[in-house]
Amino acid sequence: MLRNVSLLRAPLRSIPRALLSLSHSSLCTSQGRISSRVSVAPLSSISSNASIPATSILYSPFSNSSRQKSDVEYDNDFVYNRDPESPPKLFVVQPRFRPDTVLQAKLSEALNLANSLEEQRDGELGGDYGKRELPPHLIVQNPAARSSKAHADAYFGPGTVETVKCHLNAADSEEEFDAVFVNTILSGVQQRNLERAWGKPVLDRVGLIIEIFNAHAQTKEAKLQAELAALMYRKTRLVRVRGLDGRLTFGADGEAEVVSARGRGSGGRGFISGAGETELQLQRRRILERRNHLLSQIEEVRRTRALQRASRKRRGGLNGQGLATVAVVGYTNAGKSTLVSALSDSDLYSDDRLFATVDPRLRSVILPSGRKILISDTVGFISDLPVQLVEAFHATMEEVAEADLLVHVLDSTAVNLDEQRSIVLEVLQQIGVSEDKLQNMIEVWNKVDLLEKETGADGSPGGGEDDEVARFSESEKDDVASEMPPSEPIDEDDDASELSYAESPEALADGQGDALEDLDTQDEQQGESPEAWKAMSNPGSDSRGLQRLGTSAITGVGLQELLYLIDEKLKIQKTAERAVLDRKWRPPPSDDTGAAVEL
Ligand SMILES: Nc1nc2c(ncn2[C@@H]2O[C@H](COP(=O)(O)OP(=O)(O)OP(=O)(O)O)[C@@H](O)[C@H]2O)c(=O)[nH]1
Numbered sequence: 370m371l372r373n374v375s376l377l378r379a380p381l382r383s384i385p386r387a388l389l390s391l392s393h394s395s396l397c398t399s400q401g402r403i404s405s406r407v408s409v410a411p412l413s414s415i416s417s418n419a420s421i422p423a424t425s426i427l428y429s430p431f432s433n434s435s436r437q438k439s440d441v442e443y444d445n446d447f448v449y450n451r452d453p454e455s456p457p458k459l460f461v462v463q464p465r466f467r468p469d470t471v472l473q474a475k476l477s478e479a480l481n482l483a484n485s486l487e488e489q490r491d492g493e494l495g496g497d498y499g500k501r502e503l504p505p506h507l508i509v510q511n512p513a514a515r516s517s518k519a520h521a522d523a524y525f526g527p528g529t530v531e532t533v534k535c536h537l538n539a540a541d542s543e544e545e546f547d548a549v550f551v552n553t554i555l556s557g558v559q560q561r562n563l564e565r566a567w568g569k570p571v572l573d574r575v576g577l578i579i580e581i582f583n584a585h586a587q588t589k590e591a592k593l594q595a596e597l598a599a600l601m602y603r604k605t606r607l608v609r610v611r612g613l614d615g616r617l618t619f620g621a622d623g624e625a626e627v628v629s630a631r632g633r634g635s636g637g638r639g640f641i642s643g644a645g646e647t648e649l650q651l652q653r654r655r656i657l658e659r660r661n662h663l664l665s666q667i668e669e670v671r672r673t674r675a676l677q678r679a680s681r682k683r684r685g686g687l688n689g690q691g692l693a694t695v696a697v698v699g700y701t702n703a704g705k706s707t708l709v710s711a712l713s714d715s716d717l718y719s720d721d722r723l724f725a726t727v728d729p730r731l732r733s734v735i736l737p738s739g740r741k742i743l744i745s746d747t748v749g750f751i752s753d754l755p756v757q758l759v760e761a762f763h764a765t766m767e768e769v770a771e772a773d774l775l776v777h778v779l780d781s782t783a784v785n786l787d788e789q790r791s792i793v794l795e796v797l798q799q800i801g802v803s804e805d806k807l808q809n810m811i812e813v814w815n816k817v818d819l820l821e822k823e824t825g826a827d828g829s830p831g832g833g834e835d836d837e838v839a840r841f842s843e844s845e846k847d848d849v850a851s852e853m854p855p856s857e858p859i860d861e862d863d864d865a866s867e868l869s870y871a872e873s874p875e876a877l878a879d880g881q882g883d884a885l886e887d888l889d890t891q892d893e894q895q896g897e898s899p900e901a902w903k904a905m906s907n908p909g910s911d912s913r914g915l916q917r918l919g920t921s922a923i924t925g926v927g928l929q930e931l932l933y934l935i936d937e938k939l940k941i942q943k944t945a946e947r948a949v950l951d952r953k954w955r956p957p958p959s960d961d962t963g964a965a966v967e968l
Pocket residue numbers: 699700701702703704705706707708718719720721722723724725726727748749750815816817818819920921922923924
């Protein structure tokens with residue numbers, strides 16, 4: 370059984386089709402640990418060996434566990450305080466989606482997120498990320514398919530909760546895991562209940578993304594913003610749950626409610642007038658105090674940034690022009706940093722980790738016209754981008770909103786390219802980018818070299834057996850996207866025997882991977898037009914007039930065209946701005962035009 374768990378590991382870059390195969394021979398059931406339709410006690414009465422310290426809701430799950438509750442201080446390292454030599458190990462739980470391509474995209478992202486949680490050392494994230502093993506993972510029924518209220522207490526049904534526990538225990542006995550990552554958004558109560566049931570800290574999608582931001586932040590500004598996001602997230606996690614005795618309690622061990630005398634009328638009058646401050650109130654108060662402190666520091670950052678922006682605008686480039694700023698935006702891992710490095714001949718940090726960039730950077734570039742501009746590499750976006758992050762990173766996001774021009778980088782190999790594009794557009798609107806700027810944005814389809822490999826040197830479709838890259842022409846992409854049903858969460862019977870488990874290649878070799886064939890057929894049906902995307906390396910525009918370009922930040926394809934396009938767009942913009950200014954300063958027409966004044 371344990372061997373099976375370890376077989377789930379494979380190089381991260383190529384998530385095999387096997388991940389999508391659905392096995393009905395659940396690891397746990399096959400061992401007779403739990404039978405299907407086993408009756409599971411309600412969560413509130415699950416007696417688990419969970420001993421999640423009360424402080425875990427205040428600290429990162431990876432905080433130094435030796436710190437006691439009395440040590441709680443909101444110092445700078447409260448969010449991320451772990452041994453950088455050994456990044457935390459996560460066990461991934463992925464709710465199922467249909468169609469399989471959507472499930473594959475979600476799972477692939479979840480595994481990438483789980484592996485991205487690593488602290489930088491000397492400004493670099495360690496090791497060869499591409500060679501990293503996939504974290505163990507489990508695909509389970511998706512209760513959201515039925516009703517969000519169905520399992521309000523623990524998100525999953527009791528069968529799934531117990532099955533995850535069984536798999537987790539099995540995996541844990543081979544290699545200890547620090548936490549479970551559930552790739553969905555959980556409420557505070559659901560998170561607490563799952564922690565109690567599984568005996569491990571549980572991270573939901575929002576929590577993990579915030580953790581990654583904290584781990585990757587390098588500059589003071591990014592650290593402040595990431596900590597603020599973490600703080601606001603933790604505030605929503607301060608929940609009271611029903612204890613083993615059925616009473617509502619704050620901590621997992623049923624801590625006493627009243628923890629301080631604050632609020633009592635002990636001002637020398639000799640009698641007690643209040644009930645004192647509860648643990649919950651105490652934690653809330655500390656969070657708010659720290660929040661106010663962080664907000665005032667972030668305000669400073671904002672002011673400094675605004676001054677710097679104004680000075681850049683004033684400072685002359687060539688011909689007395691101000692320095693225009695072009696912000697490169699896009700979904701995380703689309704290749705923004707690699708593209709900015711290639712355009713500016715610099716060396717920004719980039720790798721396959723998600724949110725490799727948390728600290729925005731500016732680089733100067735000389736356009737073909739000789740004009741000097743600044744290109745800013747920014748933080749990537751993702752679906753379900755935590756609202757706390759968007760709010761906390763206001764100062765950084767302002768740079769994007771204030772840029773003269775936006776370049777939206779898309780990973781042309783992403784199976785959910787269309788979804789990624791809409792998410793980025795949504796976030797841009799959310800942070801206040803004007804409609805004009807969105808209309809004027811350049812869309813870059815990056816990583817076309819990978820598509821080239823796919824189609825083979827002669828233009829004929831190629832590609833490896835395991836490669837799931839969708840190969841569409843621009844128009845085909847639009848067609849397929851509109852035909853594709855929206856991604857649907859799947860919840861079949863909440864039955865342990867229905868649990869799908871990511872299979873090892875060995876298991877597939879045993880003839881259990883029926884889904885492989887289905888995917889082959891699916892790929893054939895999708896159709897390919899290798900020539901069409903190649904045409905994208907020449908600037909073109911879509912039906913909405915949005916300028917598009919195919920590039921490879923690695924091979925350099927399309928980069929010169931991109932620089933020309935940026936040059937052109939800025940020139941047009943400048944001319945338009947001048948025209949507005951001219952109009953502004955022209956004397957207003959008056960009726961008594963004939964009234965010449967003789968001096
Ligand atoms: N083959 C290929 N790989 C690319 C290309 N552009 C970027 N990559 C790779 O894609 C991965 C992500 O690149 P980054 O530049 O870090 O992406 P990013 O958008 O800055 O990502 P975050 O900062 O994490 O949001 C890296 O492994 C790059 O080497 C490209 O044009 N072709």
